[in-house]
Amino acid sequence: MTHAQARAIDAGDGSAPHPTLQPGAIAAAAAGDDAAWDEIIRLYARRVFAMAQSRLRDPEAAEEITQSVFATLVEALREGRYREDGRFEAWLFRVTMNRVRDAARGRVRQAMNTHAHALNLGTPNAAGPDHAGAHRPAADTLAALRHAMEGLPPADREVLELRHHGGLGFRQIADLLKEPVGTLLARHHRALRKLRTALESAGIDPDTLGGAPAASRDLSEESKP
Amino acid sequence: MTDTNPSPPPHRDGDPAMASLMDRLAADDAARAPEGFEARLRRSVRDAQEAGATPLRLVEHQAAAERSQRAPGRRQRWLAPLALAAMVALTAALSLLVARPAAVPGDSAINLTALEAELEAELDGWTRSLDAWTGVGSETELDILAVDTLAIESDWLGVSAGDAFPSVSIDLEAGESL
Numbered sequence: 362m363t364h365a366q367a368r369a370i371d372a373g374d375g376s377a378p379h380p381t382l383q384p385g386a387i388a389a390a391a392a393g394d395d396a397a398w399d400e401i402i403r404l405y406a407r408r409v410f411a412m413a414q415s416r417l418r419d420p421e422a423a424e425e426i427t428q429s430v431f432a433t434l435v436e437a438l439r440e441g442r443y444r445e446d447g448r449f450e451a452w453l454f455r456v457t458m459n460r461v462r463d464a465a466r467g468r469v470r471q472a473m474n475t476h477a478h479a480l481n482l483g484t485p486n487a488a489g490p491d492h493a494g495a496h497r498p499a500a501d502t503l504a505a506l507r508h509a510m511e512g513l514p515p516a517d518r519e520v521l522e523l524r525h526h527g528g529l530g531f532r533q534i535a536d537l538l539k540e541p542v543g544t545l546l547a548r549h550h551r552a553l554r555k556l557r558t559a560l561e562s563a564g565i566d567p568d569t570l571g572g573a574p575a576a577s578r579d580l581s582e583e584s585k586p
Numbered sequence: 587m588t589d590t591n592p593s594p595p596p597h598r599d600g601d602p603a604m605a606s607l608m609d610r611l612a613a614d615d616a617a618r619a620p621e622g623f624e625a626r627l628r629r630s631v632r633d634a635q636e637a638g639a640t641p642l643r644l645v646e647h648q649a650a651a652e653r654s655q656r657a658p659g660r661r662q663r664w665l666a667p668l669a670l671a672a673m674v675a676l677t678a679a680l681s682l683l684v685a686r687p688a689a690v691p692g693d694s695a696i697n698l699t700a701l702e703a704e705l706e707a708e709l710d711g712w713t714r715s716l717d718a719w720t721g722v723g724s725e726t727e728l729d730i731l732a733v734d735t736l737a738i739e740s741d742w743l744g745v746s747a748g749d750a751f752p753s754v755s756i757d758l759e760a761g762e763s764l
Binding site: 524 | 610631
């Protein structure tokens, strides 16, 4: 199955493209089951981190937000504030989105630095997993893409980040943002088109990048060879 | 004419090439997590579970946030409402003076001790409110604000600040703590 087909199926049935928790995992975590917590962290920690990192471009701040989101989760489960209704991911990423929004607002004053930082990609943590595999696009392509993301309206960017960094299905995003699925599909499509236009303006043809898609993403440290 | 090169079937992500590129960007962002990221997160979660306490890194984060609040840029932000509040406090203090029929600037009949006590009480109340409101707890700056306000009051009375408020343990003329 191609990446595109996998995506199409995802969007059709509303499920997320990432592995999801086993039934009962939340209840087990609430009861203090370490294995359940390990599973939650394995499945979601890097996705939460990626969303924060995408917006803030600051790994330390992104880690703080991840810590904060999980602290909220621990408290919510301990105090019975989270009611399991099969919408755990939407709940988790709503908390994440709110934290990221708050942090981003606090950084408006540093907008110029953020812009400069977006172009200064450096090298991803060498000790971390290489999720993109051997076909990672050139760093300048990702830099150009990040730069283009900076220019998107916040609503467009949020849908893209929830979809690709958070790994949510469109129905989950619709549930999270309280908007119709069709609206979000259209917004996502328009946002991708804007990014494509920006890349092409920079002399980059997204269709020629090729390589294996990053469809099967196990965003955990356990996936390291 | 038959289309021998049909477009790819409609796709929910609209643009598979761009969607794939976005996936790679997301993977690249995820890979930027600092070394030991998940281990620290597990430790924090375990600490929070066992102790019911705020995870250590959150405590550090809160401390950093408090430090940033005391940074010069931050201070300028909350000084604006303080200045506004000072004006309100000044107005309130002046209203006390205006309400006194015999209170004429420079009039020796003015009971400066009583007036001083009223003004101090008024300002003390304001500084406490401001302190609680801002949550900063920067008593030094609030004290300076009070000193400045008292100095203005003494000018209005037409007497020297030291004479007007002898019991205030600050140098009103210099406008700073002794």
